[in-house]
Amino acid sequence: MGATATLSEAGLVAEPGQEISCSVTIRNAGRVVDQFAIEVVGDPGAWATAEPATVNLMPGEAGTVVVRFSPPRSSDVRAGQIPFGVRVFSSEDPAGSVVEEGSIQLGAFTEVTAEVVPAKVEAGSKADFEVAVDNRGNHPVAVELSALDPEDELDFQLERNRADLAPGTAAFVRLRARPRKRFLRGQPVRHRFQVFVVADNAEPLKTEGTMVQRQLLPKWLLPALAALLVLLLALVTLWFTVLRPAVKSAAREAAQEQNQEVIKAAQDAGGAAGEAKKDAVQAKQNSEDAMKAVGLTPPPDGAPPGPRASNGVPNPAGNANGTPTDFRVAADAAVDSNVNRFAEFPYAVPDAAKTLVVTDLILQNPRGDNGTLRLLRDSGGTKTVLLEVGLANFRDLDHHWLQAWRFAPGEKIVLAVSCQTPGGGSRCTPSVSFSGRIE
Known part of the structure; x- marks a missing residue:
C-alpha cells in the first residue's frame, strides 16, 4: 500500500467570491521513500489549489497539505452542494494511490x-x-x-x-x-x-x-399636396385656354363630316329599298303565278309561312315539340362503409313508347349527408354514369343543359347513392328534380 489520506473536514461551507481551506494528512504506508502529488478532482478542481503540491515522506512518516478553495462569484458555478475529491498519487507505487472525498455547500447570490x-x-x-x-x-x-x-x-x-x-x-x-x-x-x-x-x-x-x-402626418405630405394643387390648377388653365377650344373645333368638323356621310348613306339606302320593294312585288307575283299553274291556291296576304294543307290552311302539327313534364326521384339509402357500393332508385318513363328529353335538373341535399350521388342511364341492363357528385359539396345544385339528355323508349334513369355519414338521421335522403318533355 502506497499511502493513506485523511481530510480534516469532509463537509465545507463557502460563499461565492470567498476562500476556504481544509487540510489533508498524508501517511507513507510503503517501505521506501516516496513522493506524493496532491490534486483536487471534480468541478472544484478549477478553483482549488494544494499547498504544497507534492510532499516527500519516509516510510511511516506523515505530512500535512493545505487545500484552498476559491469559488468565483459567477453564474457558471451553481449554488448548492458540490462534491470533490483529493487524490494522492504515489510515484513509487501508483497502484497504491488514494482519493479522499468531500463536498462544499456553496451559498447563493442574486444578481x-x-x-x-x-x-x-x-x-x-x-x-x-x-x-x-x-x-x-x-x-x-x-x-x-x-x-x-x-x-x-x-x-x-x-x-x-x-x-x-x-x-x-x-x-x-x-x-x-x-x-x-x-x-x-x-x-x-x-x-x-x-x-x-x-x-x-x-x-x-x-x-x-x-x-x-412624432406627428401623424408625414412631413412630406403637405408640400406634396401643395405641389399637386399647383399642377392641377395648371392643367385646368391649360384645358380651358388651349385644349378645350381645339377639341370643340375638331369635334364640330368631325360631326359635320359624319352628318354628310349619314345623309349620303340614307339616300343610297332609300334607293336600294325602292329597288328591293319592286323585286319583292315581282317575286310574289311570280310565286302566285307558279302556284296557280300547278293548281294550288296562293295564301292570303299576311298568312304565316310553314306547312299547309292542300287548301292553303297552315298545319299546326308541323310545330309540335312534345309534352312538358317534370318529376322527382328521392333516395333513402342506408349507411354503407363500402364507398364503392351504391343503393339504386330507378325511374321509368310513364309512356314506354316515347322519348324522354331532360333539359334541367336540381340536386338537393337538405340534411347535409356525406357520400356520393350518381345519375345513371339504364339501357336494357347496361348502365352508364351520366353525373357523379359528392354529397358534401352541395345542399342545392342546379344544372341546365345546352344539349339535353335524351332517353330512348325503354331506357330508365337511375339515382344511385353511396351513404357514408347521414346529416340529420340514420339514412341518406338526397333527391333530384327533373324538368323536360316527352316526345
Whole structure:
C-alpha cells in the first residue's frame, strides 16, 4: 500500500467570491521513500489549489497539505452542494494511490440586470421595445415587471409581467407604449418612462426608455399636396385656354363630316329599298303565278309561312315539340362503409313508347349527408354514369343543359347513392328534380 489520506473536514461551507481551506494528512504506508502529488478532482478542481503540491515522506512518516478553495462569484458555478475529491498519487507505487472525498455547500447570490432595448424609439401612434433581463446570479430567480410613466401620458402593454430565469440566462419581454394624446402636426414630444424589475429577495431594479412621439402626418405630405394643387390648377388653365377650344373645333368638323356621310348613306339606302320593294312585288307575283299553274291556291296576304294543307290552311302539327313534364326521384339509402357500393332508385318513363328529353335538373341535399350521388342511364341492363357528385359539396345544385339528355323508349334513369355519414338521421335522403318533355 502506497499511502493513506485523511481530510480534516469532509463537509465545507463557502460563499461565492470567498476562500476556504481544509487540510489533508498524508501517511507513507510503503517501505521506501516516496513522493506524493496532491490534486483536487471534480468541478472544484478549477478553483482549488494544494499547498504544497507534492510532499516527500519516509516510510511511516506523515505530512500535512493545505487545500484552498476559491469559488468565483459567477453564474457558471451553481449554488448548492458540490462534491470533490483529493487524490494522492504515489510515484513509487501508483497502484497504491488514494482519493479522499468531500463536498462544499456553496451559498447563493442574486444578481439581476435589466435594460430597455432600444433605449429610444420614434413613432407616431405606438412604439415597440424589449425589456432584456439577465440573471447573473448562481441560482434560479423569478422576476416581475411593470412599466410607469411619471407624467401619465403613455399606456403600456407588456407581453408578460413575470419571467423565470435560470442562472446565466436572459429573458426578453416585449413592451408596447402608446401615447394617450395624438396630434396631426407639430414638433416631436419626448416621453420618458421607467420599467421596474423586482426579483426574489433582491432590491427592485429600474431601467429607463424614451418614446419620441412624432406627428401623424408625414412631413412630406403637405408640400406634396401643395405641389399637386399647383399642377392641377395648371392643367385646368391649360384645358380651358388651349385644349378645350381645339377639341370643340375638331369635334364640330368631325360631326359635320359624319352628318354628310349619314345623309349620303340614307339616300343610297332609300334607293336600294325602292329597288328591293319592286323585286319583292315581282317575286310574289311570280310565286302566285307558279302556284296557280300547278293548281294550288296562293295564301292570303299576311298568312304565316310553314306547312299547309292542300287548301292553303297552315298545319299546326308541323310545330309540335312534345309534352312538358317534370318529376322527382328521392333516395333513402342506408349507411354503407363500402364507398364503392351504391343503393339504386330507378325511374321509368310513364309512356314506354316515347322519348324522354331532360333539359334541367336540381340536386338537393337538405340534411347535409356525406357520400356520393350518381345519375345513371339504364339501357336494357347496361348502365352508364351520366353525373357523379359528392354529397358534401352541395345542399342545392342546379344544372341546365345546352344539349339535353335524351332517353330512348325503354331506357330508365337511375339515382344511385353511396351513404357514408347521414346529416340529420340514420339514412341518406338526397333527391333530384327533373324538368323536360316527352316526345
